[in-house]
């Protein structure tokens with residue numbers, strides 16, 4: 001696909017020491033030369049060489065900004081089109097002036113993800129790889145970054161294409177049987193065809209098995225710290241973050257509003273929220289709103305650290321936990337202030353994993369993190385899956401698996417027209433994953449989640 005317009009945007013976030021402006025499209029070089037003033041040309045004689053020069057926006061405007069620029073002719077470029085990148089001093093003014101001038105001279109401001117969309121449309125990468133670019137930028141943990149890297153190397157695309165190819169070969173067998181029913185050729189038996197369909201199906205099921213782990217690694221988990229007032233929730237938040245984020249006092253009701261921070265615990269990216277102590281009796285409306293927010297946070301969290309004070313009678317707090325933690329949420333009972341607990345304290349059963357800690361003395365944290373890790377992964381596989389399977393991919397894989405499932409009894413009954421129809425539909429589902437046939441609105445949706453300049 002050839003684009004006739006030339007797009008430009010910042011590739012770097014504002015505020016850095018340097019800024020990069022990227023221009024892509026048939027007019028990239030001409031537009032760059034409208035602002036480039038140097039005896040060293042950017043042109044075709046020196047492609048892919050970083051060239052020092054100046055950008056001068058108006059004639060007679062002094063020497064102009066010192067810059068570096070590089071011309072990368074297509075198709076051997078990120079987008080597959082001609083690209084020029086100009087590196088200039090960061091800050092608010094210099095980059096904006098250069099970009100404005102390029103836009104005034106005929107470039108169009110790139111939409112979010114448009115450079116990568118062009119790369120995809122020009123066949124530089126499949127859709128799973130393009131999605132991986134966004135994942136790479138958005139990765140909040142080392143594991144998420146490594147998963148995105150695997151995706152960018154085409155791991156999922158290769159597996160999906162190979163399943164698609166095998167379905168194509170099975171289809172060829174079935175269609176020739178349908179086309180030449182009279183001929184007594186060496187057809188494969190229905191049992192053999194079923195065996196082949198089953199093999200493809202299980203390769204897709206294997207990919208689907210990595211879906212939950214992929215989701216945890218890519219999206220992280222929402223973790224709430226909740227419990228009655230004054231049990232040490234905010235102290236625990238501070239210890240997990242490694243700095244004094246929340247106010248801690250011995251006055252019950254110190255935390256009045258929810259407070260969220262990002263953290264990485266045991267390699268898992270965590271959206272960590274400290275909440276106001278939950279109680280039925282509130283002194284005023286503000287406290288009441290705070291408690292409501294705590295309850296809302298619990299509803300949205302996948303994991304809850306329910307904190308108890310091990311030095312006091314737990315009866316009311318046990319009932320509160322039972323009442324407040326929504327069913328299906330993975331809860332861990334954290335018995336804090338163990339330094340004050342009576343000799344030989346054993347935590348009462350809550351039906352959830354329990355750990356005894358003292359945030360004050362920083363004891364029990366290893367056990368707490370172990371319990372968190374087990375709550376997230378279960379006792380199963382903690383490794384990074386070979387392929388990142390997003391909800392979009394999983395939806396298409398599930399549909400492909402059920403179409404292949406339908407094709408099995410049809411093949412056994414030698415109803416080959418129906419088998420062929422379902423195999424074709426399964427191929428179509430797989431083509432949506434790699435982007436060989438993906439509806440334009442789905443593409444727009446995927447690329448709109450990118451940042452501008454990528």
Ligand SMILES: Nc1nc2c(ncn2[C@@H]2O[C@H](COP(=O)(O)OP(=O)(O)OP(=O)(O)O)[C@@H](O)[C@H]2O)c(=O)[nH]1
Pocket residue numbers: 228229230231232233234235236247248249250251252253254255256275276277336337338339340357358359360361
């Ligand atoms: N002895 C002891 N005191 C602790 C421990 N953890 C927290 N505290 C103290 O308990 C008091 C309450 O701590 P916070 O972290 O503010 O408790 P909270 O659950 O956030 O309280 P609210 O925001 O009021 O609901 C403070 O005086 C802390 O210093 C602990 O492990 N041992």
Ligand SMILES: [Mg+2]
Pocket residue numbers: 233234235246247254255274275276277
């Ligand atoms: Mg607090």
